[in-house]
Amino acid sequence: MSRWKPDARRRLQEAALELYAEQGFAETSVASVAARAGLTERTFFRYFADKREVLFGNESELQDLLVTTVAEAPEDATPWEAVSRGLAAVATHLQPRREAALTRARIIAAHPELRERELSKVSAWSGALEVVLAERGVRSPAVVAEVAVAVFRTAFQRWVSGEEDLPALVREALDDLADVVTGSTSRPHEPGRRSHHR
Amino acid sequence: MSRWKPDARRRLQEAALELYAEQGFAETSVASVAARAGLTERTFFRYFADKREVLFGNESELQDLLVTTVAEAPEDATPWEAVSRGLAAVATHLQPRREAALTRARIIAAHPELRERELSKVSAWSGALEVVLAERGVRSPAVVAEVAVAVFRTAFQRWVSGEEDLPALVREALDDLADVVTGSTSRPHEPGRRSHHR
Known part of the structure; x- marks a missing residue:
């Protein structure tokens, strides 16, 4: 039997999420994550530097999707339209993965060192996005x-806090920002528009 | 002689900045920071939880300035105007402290764990700002x-990377964002406006 496991990465991520949720992040060892995935510790370390990193394994995939979508937006799209397309693509990609995202968000929220790592990963997106916008x-x-990353983070936060539709939350955040920046929200507490906000 | 040192906090911050810059962050102990400030280790720990925190001691002061300025903006100011006033107040406060800010930025940039702490501190601003905007x-x-915090962070980054005038950088970032969001930059490489940017 071949020792090559084509889905090792995904299996390790799923096993880690299960164990961190079941028994706690601090209480879970790399050895037990590997065992749950039916793999060795050595294989774990071929994919992830430590047991924190296994939670952030998809960040670069999302970053690629964001950057590629912005780069490939039509030439006559304004920068803001290009950014909106990129954020929409990431939101649409994440939407069917909501359950795993919620579990992951709960684990991260409970550990300051994971929250710091999360901030640092997401801030790497903005570096990549800056290059393609330039x-x-x-x-x-x-x-x-x-700003694009900040908008996305806000929508994402609402999504993992209980709202259902990430693509809609992203669109709403982009629209609300445009309204604020152009000054069209100078009348506070406009009743018709607030109903769908927390 | 009284044991009360009214300026202990500031002296510890200055001593830490000097020693981290001279001999490195990793190589400097809390004991040597306290000694340089003419204080005891025990006094150090009355002000700061660890040798990282001494670099972030002014964050809450800046946060207060931001939030208070936004809260006290005239009632008829649009939200964006209120935010702009808040960011301008912080920039104006920091401008005369540029040399210390540059030293501090160099130390933080060299240490990933300090960069993560910095991101986490600055993201706390947005929570406080959210309350006052609500x-x-x-x-x-x-x-x-x-978004306001993202705009400020970008301007601040340019400032500690060598640009001189933080209040001007903040104004420029706010203006550029407004242009992008309103779509007025759909013509790329407009020559007259690019000259003052990197």
Whole structure:
């Protein structure tokens, strides 16, 4: 039998999420994650540097999706349209994975060192996004990239706090930001628009 | 002689910054920071939990300034104007402290665990800002707060990377964001506006 396990990475991620949720992050060893996945510790360390990293294994995949979508937006799209397409693509990709995302979010929220790692991973997105926005000729790529990530993070936070539809939350956050920046929300407490917000 | 040192906190911060810059963050002990400040280790721990925290001692002061300025903006100011005033106040406060900020930024940039702590501290600003924006009746306080912090972080990064004028950098970042969001930068590489950017 071949020792090559094509789905080792995914199996390790699923096993880690299960065990962290069942018995706690601090109480779970790399050895037990590997055992649950039917793999060796050595295999674990071929994929992940430590038991924190196994929670962040999909960040670079999401980053690629974001960056590629922005890069491939039509030439006549404005920078904001390109960014909106990129965030929408990530949201649409995540939506069917909501259950795992909720479990993961609960584990991360309970551990300050995981929250710090999460912030650091997400802030890496903005570096990658800045590069592709600069290639599109955006004037302040760093500002737009940081803001795009901030918008996404807010929508994501609402999603893992109980709201259902991540793509809709992202669209709403983008629209609300546009309204605030253009000053069209100068009348506070406008009743018709607040109903769908927390 | 009284054992009460009114400026102990500031002296510890200055001593830490000097020693971290001179001999390295990892190589400096709490004992040597206290000694340089002419204080005891016990006094150090009355002000700071560890040798990382001494670098982040002013975050809450800046957060207060931001939040108070936003809260006290004129009633007829739009949310975006209120946020702009808050960020301007923080930038104006920091500008005369540029040399210490540069030293501090170099130390933090060299240590991933300090960078993670920095991200985590700055993200706390957005929580506080969200509360005060909600009080002003802003529709999506979380989005606006996260975005405001993202804008500030970008300007701050340019400032500690060599640009001179933080208040101007903040104004520019706010203006550029408004342009992008309103779609007025759909023509890439507009020559007259790029000259002052990196």
